[in-house]
Amino acid sequence: MFTDSHCHLTFPEFAGRMPEIRQAMAAAQVDRALCICTTLEEFAEVHALASGFDNFWASVGVHPDNEGVTEPSVEDLVSRSALPKVVAIGETGLDYYQMEERKGGRSIGDLEWQRKRFRVHIRAAQQVRKPLIIHTREASADTLAILKEEGEDGGARAAGGVFHCFTETAAVARAALDLGFYISFSGILTFKKAADLREVAAFVPLDRMLIETDSPYLAPVPYRGKTNNPSYVPYVAQQIAELRALPVEAIGEATSRNFEALFKGVKS
Template sequence: MFVDSHCHLSFPELAGRLPEIREAMAQAQVDRALCICTTLEEFDTVHALAMRYDNFWATVGVHPDNEGVTEPSLADLVSLSARPRVVAIGETGLDYYQMDERKGGRTVADMEWQRERFRIHIRAAQQVKKPLVIHTRAASEDTVRLLKEEGEDGSAGSAGGVFHCFTETAEVARAALDLGFYISFSGILTFKSAQDLRDVAAFVPMDRMLIETDSPYLAPVPYRGKTNNPSYVPFVAKQIAELRKLAVEEVAQATSANFERLFAGARS
């Protein structure tokens, strides 16, 4: 019934608990999950999950915040995305959060390496006709600008994709929707401090919305502060159902249909 459109089951917090997690998913009626790649070094492990389990799929990409890892070329992304059960390019995008503290005092101008990496992912997605999984944090203006500059406008040549774990404003959501992208909400939506984000979730059309855990991070209430896993994604759906005055089954049906529409081939 439910789909977790973004999780990191290859991460050490979850990798050793897969039988337990899969049983919990079954009990929670979470029947599919998209396993997200964040480095090329990690790709084989992520892809192996999708090949081993018939309700998991994979992506290929290098997270914008990862340094000291293999830099992806266009050829790398195109080649790896052709493997079975790889349905998207990413996680990619821009991350300027706490840039000065974490990046040794660098400025936005110094982050050109991130922007060039993002452009390569966009071009790969367009070439292979698979959607992008977008991460943007403290960088929404540049994220939208680069997508536009690379021709992501919702037209036939666009890759499209999803802004995952959305935490931006309604204005950014409108910009993403105008470019043909989907918006995915995580357990942050359930946090007491997230009223502004709930207002955004009430605005985003149901036919452009996904749900996710981003596990092992961001566990929803009532598990906030604990290790997250895909079996908790119904709590995100429940929050959306309350906001939209819908039955949770309606949210599950809509977000699952959206997942299938966006990630072609990711059907159970």
């Protein structure tokens, strides 16, 4: 019934826990998960996990925040995306959050390497016709501008994709929707101080929405502060159901249909 469209099951928090995680998913009626790649060094492990289970899939990409890792070329991404069970490019995008604290005093202008990396991912996605998984944090204006500059406008050339773990404004959501992208909501939607985000979730059309955990991060209420895992994604669906006065089953079914529509090749 439910699909976790974004999780990091190869991270250290899950070492040796896959039987437990999969049992919890089954009990929670979470039928599928997309395992996200954040470095090329990590890709082989992500791909092996997706290849080992019929209801897991993989992406290939280098997270915008990762430094000191192999810088991807279009060819790197294209070749890996051709492997079985790889259904998306990313996660990719821009992250300008807390520049002073996290980037050693560098300015947004100093992050041209992030913007170049983002363009590489977009071009690879367009070449292989697979959707982008977009990460944007305090960088929405540049994210949207680069997508438009690279032809991601919903036209024939565009790869499309999803703005994952959405935390931006309604205006940004409208702009992303206008470009043909989906919007994915995480456990943040359940947090007490997320009233503005809940308004965005009430606005986004149900046929353009996904749900996710971003495991091991951002566990929803009532598990906030604990290690997140895909079995908790129904709590995100429940929050959306309450916002829309719909049964949670309707949210699970709709977001799972959307997952199939966006990520071609996944099984129903």
